[in-house]
Amino acid sequence: MARDRGLEEVVRDLVAGEAGLTQGPMFGGWAWLVDGNLLCGARTDGVLLRLGKGNDAWALEAEGVEPMVMQGRPMSGWIRVAPDAFADEGFARRLMVAALSFVRSLPPKEAGRR
Template identity: 55%
Template sequence: MARDRELEDIVRADLGFRAGLSEKPMFGGLAWLLDGHLLCGASRQGLLVRLGKGNDAFALAIDGVGPARMGQRAMEGWVRASPEACSDEVLRRRLIGEAIAFVDTLPPK
């Protein structure tokens, strides 16, 4: 995966400042962690978002959003929004907000 600096800047702005938030190059893109837990990632493939097992049905029903895959295996609780879907500000911010809400339920690492 190649990095998408424009999407990275947009996601960074959407996330704003939050205690415990960090960035790390990962999976050929840029990932954000919250209190040590992977939250989301941006690359030329779009936005990878952690919603948690059983919390992704609403997202999977949206055009341009599908299950995230590691090789052939779908990663349960993770979705990938296509670059086109990422251009929808309301959708992108909702996905990021839902990811934050889920990761906030996890104990800090």
């Protein structure tokens, strides 16, 4: 999977100024972590967001949003948003606010234990 610099820029704009944020290559794309916990990732097939178990139903109702599937199994609380759906600035912001809220509720991971 190739990186999508345009999607990466959109995500960067949405998370600009967030405390505890790190970023780097992951899963064939680019990923963002908050205090060591994975927040989201971007690559050519869309944006992966971590909303948390039980927090993703509202997002899954939107066109272009699907559950994240890893090795054939859906991952509860994780969604993949198609690039076209993430292009809606208001929707993308709402998704990111929800993801940040969930990830900030998690205990920070110690350096080296990710």
